[in-house]
Amino acid sequence: MKKYIIYIGILTAGLILGWLLFGNSSNSEEKHNHESSQTENxxxxxxxxxxxxxxxxxxxxxxxxxxxxxxxSADGLEKNEFKMSNNALALANIETTIISNTTNSAGSLTLSGKINENEKTNAIQTAHFGGRIEKLFVNTTGEKVNQGQQLALIYSPELVTAQKELLTAIESKTKDLTLYKAVRNKLKLWKLSESQINKIEESKAIITNFPVYANVSGIVTKKMVEEGNYVKEGQSLLMISNLTTVWADFDAYEKQLSTIKKGDDITITTNTNPNKELKAKISFIDPVLNTSTRTVVVRAELNNRNGELKPGMFVKGVLASSNVKSNKKTIISVPKSSVLWTGKRSVVYVKKQGDEPIFELREVTLGNEIGEHYEILNGLSENEEIVTNGTFTVDAAAQLQGKKSMMSPEGGIVVTGHENHIGMQDTGNDQNGEAEVVNRIKVDSKFQDQLSNLFTSYLAIKDALVNDNTKLTQTSAITFIDNLEKMDMKLLKDSKSHNVWMPILEVLKSSSNKISSTTEIKIQREYFVSLSNNIIKSIETFGVNRKVLKQFCPMANNDKGAFWLSLDEEIKNPYFGQAMLKCGSTEATIK
Structure with missing residues (x-):
């Protein structure tokens, strides 16, 4: 018995010794391998x-x-993929649709455009003789005038002299008839009528102020002089447009031109009265392509005797040409609400198949506009599921997660200045009309001074766009870039201010570089939107020790609306310039 107890003790000691020698090293090796794997990954x-x-x-x-x-990260998602919780989807009312192939059997093509004046009926009222405008009877544009209506009274020293010559010629009429006729013809060349000349002869009195009469009937669309101005012979006084007929000018893309020809029927509706259809024919196709927009003007002439069609109105035209009808094919189309536009890029969000709500940003190539849908030429396949409602909300979620998004094709958080009011519905005003300063961060006064210099160069860009001066816009953007490079980030000594400024800085760099690299004013204004949004964000956050006005135009940025900053209460719109200078309003004051 004693012998068995000794054997059991020896066996137990051997097991303990083996564990100490080999088991611990195995664990160490496993731990080492695990740490090594962690380091590699x-x-x-x-x-x-x-x-x-x-x-x-x-x-x-x-x-x-x-x-x-x-x-x-354990989610295994790509850079253009991100998750949203089911609760977030429900709260944001996100809707998705599975797309399928459809047959384009409608045989129609939808074009967007606007009403313009019929240039063939425009007339310029000129001064037939030089002088000073003593009285102007047309005070504003938009006034209706009739042919023969008196428009102005002009004092002309030349006419006074010519009248004196006529009275002298009358006295020697029997001796020198040729001189008499020459003086009368001289007055006729200045558009004096026979009755006016006869009245001068009969009264033998000098007329000091001569009337100017309208040559045509119509609406005054441009006033070029003011009362008291001096004018030269032949100088333009007024532009008078006959709006009994107007042009509906549409923009057609290159790929659409093969389906459009002169004489095609087109059905036109206006935003004012979308239920009323106007029938017309294509009367003109511009032979020159606009290289900046890659579009061609397609025109139809409309009767406007009732005056319902106003120049500047937006219209939609549905074209039903024989070429479109014969071009029936299977296509992929998506609702317009699913497509986000950003410059030349068009993107949609695709919902990945699976139990979890995972979304993927996808760039697509658009084809024709078909009613409330866009044809998709490239980027989507049949049976894929896309976001059709709440697309902007999904894009905002992508931005907040630092994923690829509409405004950030490479990923990263984009600061637009409107994170809390998608769609620009919230102006951020308090009850007194002052801008609410959300999360104002106190920074070094030197940084504020640098930001103030940057803001001054921003105002130069804005003023250049107001005056439609593309060259000055370009050079002002270069000055802006110089001031941006002088911004010292080391002055932002806490992580909070640094974290806010860095994404703003990236967008300011990108936008100003785009503006400085082109003289195409449409492109400059396109990037001025993001430049303004981020200047607004920086000033609202850090301040510039100046009273700054935040102004808004609802028609800019493809009718999505756009903000800009100014020091002047008078509205001067940088997104339309002289074409719509006063369009907009002051939404807030940043203190």
Whole structure:
């Protein structure tokens, strides 16, 4: 018995010794392998810019801060994919639709355009003789005038002299008839009528102020002089347009031109009365392509004797040409509400198949406009599920997660200045009309001074756009870039101010570079939207020790509306310039 107890003790001691020698080393090796695997897969990111991911430590390529180890992500999502909770989808009323192939059997093509004056009926009323306008009977544009109506009284020293010559010629009429006729003809060349000349002869009195009569009937669309101005012979006084007929000018893209020809029937509706259809024919197709918009003007002439059609009105035309009808094909189309536009890019959000609500940003190529849908030429396939309601909300969620989005094709959080009021419905005003300063951050006064200089160069860009001066806009943008490079980020000593400024800085750089690289005013105004949004955000957040007015135009940015900043209460619209200078309103004052 004693012998068995000794054997059991030896066996137990051997097991303990084996565990100490080999088991611990196995665990150490496993731990070492695990740590080694972790090190190999370790990613490094920036605390200020979580979209930055690098396989090794170093500096952030955006702000220069030291990278930190990134937490391991278990979602396995791509950069253009992101999740939303089911609760968030329900609260935001997100709706999706599975797309399918359809047959384009409607045989129609929808074009957008606007009403313009019929240039063939425009007339310029000129001064037939030089002098000073003593009285102007047309005070405003929009006034209706009739042919033969008196428009102005002009004092002309030349006519006074010519009348004296006529009275002298009358006295020697029997001796020198030729001189008499020459003086009368001289007065006729200045558009004096026979009755006026006869009245001068009969009264033998000098007329000092001569009337100017309208040559045509119509509406005064442009007033070129004011009372008291001096005018030269032949100088333009008024533009008079006969609006009994108007033009409906539509923009057709290159790919649509093969289906449009002169003489095609087109059905036109206006935003004012969308239920009333106007029938017309295509009367003109511009032979020159607009290289900036890649469109051609397609025109129809409309009867407007009742005056319902006003120049500047937006209209929609549905074209039903024989070419369109014969071009029946299977296509993919999506609702207009599912497409987001940003410059030359068009994007949709695709919902990935599976139990979790995962969305993917997808760039698409648009074809023809078919009613309330767009034809998709490239980017989507049949049976894919896309967001059709709440698309802007989904895009905002992508931005907040630092994923690829409409305004950030490379990913990263984009600061637009309107995160809390998607669609620009909230102006951010308090009851006194003053801008509510949300999360105002106190920063070094030197940074505020640098921001003030940047704001001054922003105002130069704005003023250049107001005056439609593309060259000055370009050079002002270059000055803006110079001032932007002088902004010292080291003055932002806390992470909160740094975190706000960095995304603003990136958009300001991108927008100002785009403006400075072109003289196409349409493109300059397009990027001025994002430039303004981020200047607004920076001033609302950091302040510039100036009273700044935040102004808004509802028709800018493709009727989505756009803000800009000014120091002047008078509205001077940079998005339309002289064409619609007064369009807009002051929405808030930033103190």
């Amino acid at each position: 370790q990613q490094w990111t920036c605390s200020m810019h979580p979209q930055i991911m690098q396989p090794e430590p170093g500096d952030c390529p955006i702000c220069g801060m030291d990278l930190i180890p990134a937490e391991t």
